Amino acid sequence: MRNPFSDFRILPYQKREIPLERIVRAKEDVMDKIVGGYLRLVEDEVKDLVWLVEHSRVVKAYSAAVKGIRDLQYDVDDIEEFCAELDSSSRIPYMISGPAGIYVSALVNHAQEDRIVLRLREYQRTFHFLGYRLPEGKVLILQGDVGDFIGAGLSGGRLVVEGSAGNWCGAGMMKGEILVTEHAGQSTGEWMRGGEIHVDGRIRSVGKTLFGGKIYQRGKVLAPQDLSGEI
């Protein structure tokens, strides 16, 4: 007699794993670590939910950020995704511009890739401090308008802003090059010691104290010849 349940026999099933699962798992692991590192940095730096831009605090925050990411294996896609998380994700309860920009800069400076493009145009938030201490051999291209202290302490890298930069662009930069395709804000190049800043549009004002370096507006040298400030 035919077994009436033969149609319901157990079908052989072999658990298959495609590379997608491994890729997604690895990516999520890295993102968890990057986000975790940022949250720790913010907790340490912003105990009173206020973060003042002081040289010592910036240096301390950067050192803490570098320490947090030292053993991480990540790439440019992870940095881009972290920026997107900062912009809109519920995973990050607070985005404090200063530490966030410093943390992204640390990620960029220690990434495997030498040329990194960040599409900031898509984000609602303004990012500050990007390109902080960008080292020699690195090229960072920021697409869209950016906030204050862009390229601060630049250390030999090439920073391209495809848009406008805020105030204090290139503050305290040591060497390297900053190119802004539109406008730059007040105190551009304040305390800069070397390197060049090229602004294709208008510079609102040049920093009052410059120790070296050159600032160009629409191809013409503004500093060191003119250190008066207002243009």
Next chain:
Amino acid sequence: MVERSDRGDTLRKVWNRVRERHLFPELPHPVLTDSEENVALEIKGKRISLSKDFVEEMSQFLATEEVLEALLDHAVSHYLYCPWDFSTHLKLYSEAKKVLKDRDMAQKATDYFMDVVSDTHCVSKHDSPLPKLYQHMTRSVMDEAVHALYQRIWGVDLGIRGYEEISRKLSRLPYLDRSRWTESIRKFAKVVQGLLEIEERFDGLNKPNPMGGHSLDQYSSEEIEQGLKDFAMDSATPVEFREMIQDFEEEILEATRPKETGMGLGPGRALDADILYYMKLADNYSLPIRKIPMKKSGSLYPHQHVPWEVGKPYQDIDPWTSFGKILPGITQTWKRREGEIYGAEEGTPDCMVLVDSSGSMTNPRQQLSYAVLGAACACDAYLRNEVRVAVYNFSDAKAGGRQLLPYSRQRAEVYRAICHYFGGGTKLLLEDIDSLQTDRVPDIFLITDMQITNLEVLIRYFNEHKNRVTAVHLGDNEHVQTFRRSMALRKHVSIYSVEKKEDIPRIVLGRIREYFGTVG
């Protein structure tokens, strides 16, 4: 190459195998057709149609069985996994549209995303010949990028070179995590935007995907109704709903046309997305209506058995349960109870809906209006009870700000009347309300913020008439307090406050406090 006559047999054999592999989905037998468009397959009303030409073309590279199997795997995965239903399809499309801001590009991105999800699901679960098929297909720019992605996430070689950056970025998305599809499609759309722009330049957006597009034909009208209901609930404003629905206007009209009695718009009408929004939203709330109460009939009917005792009359003894004996404790007698019947006006009366659309009320076409939603829910409840609804939409009625719809069962007309927005002052004319009174004493449903200039006239009217009144007020103000105080002793007037969407289901239409204790 297999002859065409044999192909039917091969399809039957392959279909049985595919069904078993996918655990017997409830789908009709697929057919081989002469496709007008150059696509591999189509799904219409759940039936999978495979293109004979495509199968023949691919049979040059693969065994016919493999071609059929791959196509069926693809189609069944769409049915079983992604998009699964119209609601999911609409949600994915709306997320893609938010990023791409263009209908054609958003549709294309949604189609590709759904293909990637369902194909990846299939390949991850089953030993499918899909990768072999993709090796030999002709590809557009977008297809090449997607196949480069497949190479990366499936671990196969489909012969694609290049597209490194795009495929790397796309490979990071968790396609098999349904709970993150909305987030994933946003990222997917962002990454492929450049390629879609290239396709647009070469008129590629109007061409269907080689495996077939995803039109709404694949869904039943019930699925479309349900999808619209879900989407209305998810949309924060009517504007958001309207923007999305207008992209599918023709398909939705087609799907809703045959069902005149349902929630559709009826024939010969252009799609008014705002009306559809309130229709579908109201569909999610079903308000109860109190029927006219029952009354005692005066006749006694056997109700329950009780043991017979000596001295009790014999006429009520039930011989069938008494074993033919007359013995106390064994013999059963019937206990009688007076029966209940409906009164002369049994059932649900018609309803006259008085909706305030003055300037202090929200414009229903801009923002979600609780007044219109409440009125829509009330209309829906009465129409479902097979009675008629009249609408009196008023702002400053004396200055012409009024619309009067006589008793009707035409859902679209009723909704159109309640969705109309006047703005301006608030004054109603009792003659208008009186003109809607009938011999059967209709129920009255009033929804307003009570900032009516002649509120005291309305209060007097409610005091003088016997209609069951359900008054819903939005917000709280001195006029609301006046109305509440004046109506406190009136048992035929029930007052509800609506502050948020969730308050609407608490409304009970036609409730009268007098019989609340006995019937409720």
